[in-house]
Amino acid sequence: MGGGEAGTVGRTTLEDVAREAGVSLATADRVVNRRDGVRAKTIARVEAAVARLGYRPDPAAARLARNQSFRFLFILPTGANSFMSLLGEQVERAAEWLAAQRAYVDIQHVDVFEPDALASVLESVPRGYHGVATVALDHPRVRAAIDDLTDRDVPVVTLVSDVPSARRLHYVGIDNPAAGRTAATLMGRFLAGRRGVVGVIAGSLALRDHAERQFGFTQVMSREYPGLAVLPAVEGRDDSERTRAVAAALIAREPDLIGVYNVGAGTRGIAAALEESGRAPDLVWIAHELTAHSRRFLLTGQIDAIISQNPGHEARSAARILLAHCLDDPVLPDQEKIGIDIFLRDNLP
Amino acid sequence: MGGGEAGTVGRTTLEDVAREAGVSLATADRVVNRRDGVRAKTIARVEAAVARLGYRPDPAAARLARNQSFRFLFILPTGANSFMSLLGEQVERAAEWLAAQRAYVDIQHVDVFEPDALASVLESVPRGYHGVATVALDHPRVRAAIDDLTDRDVPVVTLVSDVPSARRLHYVGIDNPAAGRTAATLMGRFLAGRRGVVGVIAGSLALRDHAERQFGFTQVMSREYPGLAVLPAVEGRDDSERTRAVAAALIAREPDLIGVYNVGAGTRGIAAALEESGRAPDLVWIAHELTAHSRRFLLTGQIDAIISQNPGHEARSAARILLAHCLDDPVLPDQEKIGIDIFLRDNLP
DNA sequence: CAATATTTGAGGTACGCAACTCAAAATTTG
């Protein structure tokens, strides 16, 4: 021992196991790879040796020997708002990592607001893909397409927006009702003691995540902060211009407006509408998704808090989950759980 | 091509590169592994081929061929409070992952409140370790020990608590002044409009992280919330009983106390003291680190917000950084950045 | 041009495992 070089010690190989169990390498291999044609007694002997030596197959060697590779398809929204652009970037980064693991990803863009377009893409996923990750849309045809893929043994991971009724492998994203409740608690506490109305601006309530956030928000607001009335949500289609228009109308229409919860994108539109109205200073604004824009508005104090999810974490998580499924490796639920991040001006990354 | 089986396509090997460049495998190998004895012209040819084919060495094969393994030492506090226990668990989980990468970790416990004990351990790290991760303590002898290790080419990662003046490879933990500022903003906003005094309870101000949190907290409070006076910090040594005593004294001494910022552990002590005093309902309490206890107090409404860091993320990050350093692989700064988590009752994981 | 130095090619071995074959041994069955 000694010497600063990286050592070679400590690893027990399958050959060690075979020797320990008093069987041949072939038999040890049959046991650890669950091939049949081995007596129960011999299996037990080998497994005892595995346990005694703490043998764990070297994944590098195994993957090399198997020489298998995988292809995954990521389906992301077109016409991307800032958050979706970030997600796209992060998927490409994750793709590099996947490439190092002999897994290759293709990215396809579709219009999220068009369930039929998304369903068509899902229905026509070419053979040869070993997994699909998609920013989904809760719609019967989409659900059916996901189930069909699952039946074809192509695991599907929903990303950011879920389709809980479909037999997808996993949902990688935040708990949206909880995100809405979190926004409500912040809103209620930031407005402590004040009375007035609170507006909700969504991209579209047809998007499950937006609807769920609004639901959670309203639920907590009405239960815990009866002095603050939540207005019915208005829709801005995640587009800055439209959002600006609906926000401006909302502000004009509601003189008692003291809070705004922006469930989707279109942050710049809201900022513009607030600025024009001159009522920004005494309005609490809580927004979603940390992007370059929302970050700026948080720093200038226009946004009071941002509820967010980490697109890098989500992209990597989807990648890891698909790969783990193909390799049937275990997943670490702890690592794959996507948290609801709260950002104030002080804890920005 | 059809077939649902995992394919074999797509991977370009070094042999492909050699063929493409019109050189032998040996020469291609010399170029990609930066061995000398190759003409500049030939190097260029090979590198062009690498670029053209997008060759990336298969890390599985490389690691297998190199057949190297590593040993890391993790130094964690004894007498662990809940958070440190969680960290310990997560380090063990990360150790399993590392074992799959042919890297093995040993864990050693020391008393964090004893700089000399920590320094002794650091000074006597046995030869043969390829990296050290430590929950450190900012003290001259500790700093010197870290620098010595670095000089011995043993990279050191500081975990949770930093020693910025030492030549450590990396700090894996949160920005503590920013965490303090975050707590202050929450405190200030939750107490919107009220006047009174706010107490700070630390484990020990000799711990850099605790001192920094207190600093950030006081900074923002005095600048932004002049109606709220921050009292000098009291120390509870991260021990429930002592913390309870100092908290009780604080509450008794300060009739105008309307907020408590608990910078360290001892959460149960504070809960008990608050409960006894009967003043819990109108007191805002902001605590650190999400543990089983603090979680419970958050859910019951005693704690109003928890500022936290993710021990699983930290353990994995330290592991990845040490391994990447040994393999000289690149690190993804984005992935290794430890965020300041804010937990309310609504966004608990 | 010859002698020397440098560069390149060809080939091998090793890494640990997967997947396979074929024959030998052990066990079960008629």
Place this chain on the structure above:
DNA sequence: CAAATTTTGAGTTGCGTACCTCAAATATTG
């Protein structure tokens, strides 16, 4: 007990890279 069947051993090949040797080809120098 012999025949049929199951189980085991011994061995091979290949995965892609690292690292090594030795000889051949090429370039550089006097």
